[in-house]
Amino acid sequence: MTDTATSAGPPRQTPRRGEFTLIDRFFTDLGPVRSDVRLGVGDDCALLTVPAQTDLAVSLDTLCAGVHFFPDCAPHAVGHKSLAVGLSDLAAMGATPAWATLALTLPRRDDAWVGDFARGFRELAEAHGVRLVGGDTTRGPLSVTVQVHGLVASGTAVRRSGACVEDLIWVSGTLGDAALALDRLRAGKSPDPALRARLERPTPRVTLGVALRGLASAMIDLSDGLAGDLGHILAASGVGALIDVSALPLSPAVRAQVRATANWTLPVAGGDDYELCFSAPARHADAIRALGAGCGCPLRVIGRVRPEPGLQLRDADGTTVNLASVGYDHFTTEP
Amino acid sequence: MTDTATSAGPPRQTPRRGEFTLIDRFFTDLGPVRSDVRLGVGDDCALLTVPAQTDLAVSLDTLCAGVHFFPDCAPHAVGHKSLAVGLSDLAAMGATPAWATLALTLPRRDDAWVGDFARGFRELAEAHGVRLVGGDTTRGPLSVTVQVHGLVASGTAVRRSGACVEDLIWVSGTLGDAALALDRLRAGKSPDPALRARLERPTPRVTLGVALRGLASAMIDLSDGLAGDLGHILAASGVGALIDVSALPLSPAVRAQVRATANWTLPVAGGDDYELCFSAPARHADAIRALGAGCGCPLRVIGRVRPEPGLQLRDADGTTVNLASVGYDHFTTEP
Known part of the structure; x- marks a missing residue:
């Protein structure tokens, strides 16, 4: 439902008015007003309209404190990232963002934390025209689950399964920055702000x-790393790929780290x-x-995509780079 | 995304193949095949089609272990309930269930638990024609977030805001059974199976x-109790109500408890x-x-609905029943 009461003690029994105040204060008017929202926050369901000849794209992601972000991470950043990961999934299908729902679980009422969280969420929502249309706030260990909803002309979404032999393989931006920032934070160091922002x-x-x-022809967003995520495209498309690691786009910080190690x-x-x-x-290629x-x-x-299944990495001199040596073990079965 | 890897350590970095196996095994073919699902589990987003002249109704709910269910609750029941609460929200709008997404957070891999959970979810999904189209599985304290998606002819959804003076107020089934079962479980007693099933x-x-x-004219599902939830209808509709508590439909167990206390x-x-x-x-009334x-x-x-705002409860002899005396304090602000 769109305004469930927070509850304590298994399971909830009595309404908690403070919760409604929390929703009213931070989440009832988040993101731009959209004419395709017939009914937003405040009823049992939100009511939405999808135009004709249009597919609805949806994706749901959870971020847990202590697992996906450090418990002391700035709430503004948690708000931003909890929406960003979903928008990235919409981007990977070529869908235009429209609406979001938010399930926020908090160990205790903390209006300052929620206010900053909501601001981070709101700023990104406004930048992409996304309206928050419903959700749930509950008592429990800190976690955030967001569903994003996007729109894409019927039949035009870009799937993982369309890669063809001889297609070129592209990536945007630079790779490895978030992982480097994480390494530094784990080591108790403070990464510089630009690097930290990448995480x-x-x-x-x-x-x-x-x-x-x-x-x-096929697309994915890189949430779990190039090897794993490109591997999904290859598996879904029934093809393989040869990657030139020396062509990977790297920030100066990651390039220095790769060279040093x-x-x-x-x-x-x-x-x-x-x-x-x-x-x-x-x-x-030119159009892209x-x-x-x-x-x-x-x-x-x-x-480049090739017919032989699997992912092969080569260095500039043609040497094969072993996948296990880069921390990716295709056959690991233990989560 | 629809198949995010489980991860451990803040935040996730390397892909965990076991997670994909978990999804493949339990969640890739859950619920009936539907022609309106263009793309289900296994890409960055699910792709869905909404018919013309139809509104999409969505609702998102979280159940946390230790808050909304006992940590040792049967996983089959957790699977059932995590979908049931969303379907109840769709019912309250008059929407027909279509699809669900599921975010499952688990402290550790436990295939037996997940298998039973999935079975409980699946049985209810199949009973209502609901297809699981995506979701996320993550490592963390046990919780389940489900978004349900329903379809309703444009403009026909039943909102909370339509109650009119002189309308009759109805409830389905019997009231208080879940709360009685909870009281008994909290007291270390074992409620009889039928009562326990109500919870x-x-x-x-x-x-x-x-x-x-x-x-x-207006509808809500009773998740937080009659007084609080009916209160939402009254507030949204700008009306009040007079309820005859002696007319409340009670199971024999609840009736005995009310009489005893x-x-x-x-x-x-x-x-x-x-x-x-x-x-x-x-x-x-007759049609209903x-x-x-x-x-x-x-x-x-x-x-019956009446113009004076607020909710008034009367006993059979016309005596007013004090809302605070029944554990519902309208002015409580602390969640």
Whole structure:
């Protein structure tokens, strides 16, 4: 429901008025008013209208304190990231964001925390025209679950399964920054603000994703690392790929780390970058480069689709880079 | 996303293959195949089609272990209830269930638990034609967040705001059973199975809710207790109500408890019944009674809408029942 009471003690029994106040205060008017929202926060369900000839794209993600973010992470960043990861999924399909629902679980009432969280969520929602239409607030260990809803002309969404042999493989932005920031935080060091922002306030590539419809043959967002996520495209498409690791786009900080350690783990297996990885026929290369420039988002060709299944990484001199050596073990079965 | 890897350590970095296996095994083919699902579990987003002249109704709810259910609650019941509470919200709008997404957070991999959970979820999903189209599985304290998606002819959803003076107020089923079962469990007693099922395996009144479109003027499902939830209808509609507590439909167990304690707390303020409460013009009374009989769901008139704001409860002899005396304090602000 869109305004469930917070409750304590298993399971909830009596209404908690404070909860309604919390929702009224922070979540009833979040994001731009949209004419396709017939009914937003405040009833048993939200009521939404999807235009004709349009598919609805939905994605649901949970971020747990202590697992997906440090418990002392700035609430503004948690608000931003909890929406950003969903918008990144919409981008990976080429869908235009429309609405979100939010389930927020808090150990105790903390209006200052919620206010900052809501501000981070709101700023990103407003930037992408997303209206918060419902949700739930509950008592429990800190976690955030967001469902995003996007719209895409019927049949034009970019799936993981369309990669063809000889397609070029592209990525946006730079790879490994979020993982490097995480390494530094775990080591008790403070990464510089730009690097830290790559971990805590990722930029969903929404404009780019929408623009790639009709050009990209398959697409995914890089949440779990290049090797794993590109692996999903390859598996879904029934193809393989050869990647030139020396072509991977790296920030100066990641490049320095790769050089110092002679190890490609950060850009190949580091998660949380939320860049787009896509395949496209070579004939679209000029159009794609122009599009990246138009979006202000660097795009780089990193390899090519080939018929042999699996992912192979090669260094500039043609040497094969072992996947296990970069922290990615395809056969790990223990979660 | 629809198949995010489980992760441990803040925040996730490397892909966990076991997670994909978990999703493949339990969640990729849950519920009936539906032609309106263009793309289900296994890509960045699910792709869904909403028919023309139809509104999409959505609701998101979280159940946390230790808050909304006992940590040792049977996983089959948790699976059932996590979908049931959402279907109950759809019922309260008169929407027909279509799809669900599921975010499952688990402290550790436990295939037996997940298998039973999935079975409980699946059985209810199949009973209502609901297809699981996506979700997320993460590592963390046990909790379940489900978004339900329903369809309703444009403009026909039953909102909370339509109650009119002189409308009769109805409830389905019986009230207070879940709260009584909870009281007994909290006291270390074992409620009889039928009573316990009312708490752990609530029946969403989906058929009834859909049938009430065009008859009910306002509707809500009773998750937080009659007084609080009816209060939402009254506030949204700008009206008040007079309820005859002696008319409340009670199971023999709750009736005995009310008599023994001379206290109406259980049926008036007890939560988790997931019955429907609705208002309707008196002229529809016969049609509504017939409809209840057709659905196999008892319906009872418990009072009437009146212009004076607020909720007043009266006993059979006309004595006012104090709301605070039944555990419902309208002015409580602390969640």
